[in-house]
Amino acid sequence: MWTKIVVAWTQPTIGLPNISAATTRLDGMSENYRWTLEDTYAAQNMCPYETVAYGYSRFCELFTYDEWVGFDYSIDLTFYGGCSFGSPLGRAVGIGYQQEVMARLKNHTLGYSGSQINVTLDNNTVTFPLNQSLYLDFSHDTTIAAALTAFGLTQFAKPMDSTAHPGKHNFTVSHLTPFAARLEIEIIKTPKPLMANRSGYLKGKETKYVHFVLNQRTIPLGWSIQECDDSRIDGWCEFDAFLRAQERMPGLAKFELACFGDLEIAPYGTYTDGTP
Numbered sequence: 001m002w003t004k005i006v007v008a009w010t011q012p013t014i015g016l017p018n019i020s021a022a023t024t025r026l027d028g029m030s031e032n033y034r035w036t037l038e039d040t041y042a043a044q045n046m047c048p049y050e051t052v053a054y055g056y057s058r059f060c061e062l063f064t065y066d067e068w069v070g071f072d073y074s075i076d077l078t079f080y081g082g083c084s085f086g087s088p089l090g091r092a093v094g095i096g097y098q099q100e101v102m103a104r105l106k107n108h109t110l111g112y113s114g115s116q117i118n119v120t121l122d123n124n125t126v127t128f129p130l131n132q133s134l135y136l137d138f139s140h141d142t143t144i145a146a147a148l149t150a151f152g153l154t155q156f157a158k159p160m161d162s163t164a165h166p167g168k169h170n171f172t173v174s175h176l177t178p179f180a181a182r183l184e185i186e187i188i189k190t191p192k193p194l195m196a197n198r199s200g201y202l203k204g205k206e207t208k209y210v211h212f213v214l215n216q217r218t219i220p221l222g223w224s225i226q227e228c229d230d231s232r233i234d235g236w237c238e239f240d241a242f243l244r245a246q247e248r249m250p251g252l253a254k255f256e257l258a259c260f261g262d263l264e265i266a267p268y269g270t271y272t273d274g275t276p
Contacts, residue, residue: 022067044071052179073165075173081268083142084149084171085157088266090274092258094146095250097137101185102246103128104135105239115255141177148176148183148219149274152249153212155223159272176214186211187239196232208239 019040026043027035043059044067050057063071080086083093096117103110103122107130110122121127148156156171188209192201212219212235221237222230227245228237237245257263257276 019067019070022063026062041071041074044068048179069165072172072174073160076169076171077160077162077268079142079145079173079177080160080171084145085154085274086159086268086271087274088263088271088276089258090146090149090271091249091253092150092255092275094143094148094150095253095255097139097143097147098150098246098249100128100137102243104130104132105187105243107131114250115253116259141173141181144177144181144183144214145173148214150249150253151212152245152252153219153221153224154273155220157272157274159269162268175217178215181215184213186213188236196229196234196236198234209236210239210242211236 019037023035023037023040026040043062047057047060047063050059077086084090087093092115096113096115099110099113099115099117100122109125109128109130110117110119113119113122156176158170160166160169160171188211190201190207190209193204193207194201194209210221212221218235220230220232220235221242222228222232222235225237225242225245227241229241252273252275254275261276263276
């Protein structure tokens with residue numbers, strides 16, 4: 001897949017409020033070296049990576065609070081435009097994970113996917129086991145962002161201004177995919193339909209629910225998926241309703257067009273649904 005992708009978006013303008021001032025300041029502190037805008041951004045990137053690796057980084061001290069706010073938002077723009085709803089490849093990159101999850105929930109293997117899935121592995125219960133109480137998948141931060149897009153969680157789809165910080169916004173990468181990010185998809189069974197406030201049961205038969213938990217916080221499925229009840233304060237979605245909604249997601253990804261089509265270069269903001 002990766003060797004045939006035609007990059008079809010341009011890098012957004014990074015909305016850093018004081019990066020030029022920071023560049024001038026750091027250039028004045030340097031001897032026999034001309035500090036560039038790219039150097040400033042690289043130095044900011046060093047702060048979190050060194051902090052995770054060593055517990056501390058002197059690079060963090062070089063910038064003001066406002067400059068860190070701007071840097072944080074630049075990462076949001078990069079992820080949004082590169083692997084989520086702001087990219088024509090957003091859904092396609094994540095759709096393989098969505099299909100594997102759906103196969104497990106429906107308790108079947110995958111003989112054909114129409115996506116990047118390795119069906120040599122996924123059509124065999126030895127390499128793609130079923131009926132498990134717990135499944136573990138390990139991947140990359142951008143893959144989590146693409147998976148959220150592929151599941152159709154449009155609460156993260158709102159376009160963001162590429163020139164100024166918008167204030168609070170749902171697509172915040174430091175909340176979605178920080179270091180060691182974890183997405184949990186829980187299947188919960190109750191003897192009867194459970195009231196969202198946990199005060200009791202409604203009349204009915206045994207019911208199953210789907211619950212998305214990202215970094216220990218609920219993603220309310222009803223905010224994005226019309227088949228789910230958006231009034232549930234617990235964010236749960238009835239299992240069968242969730243399955244019905246997910247049936248249309250592979251088609252929305254337009255995998256063949258996204259990954260092998262001759263897409264035209266388009267500026268940031270052209271794509272807002274993660275699909276060509």
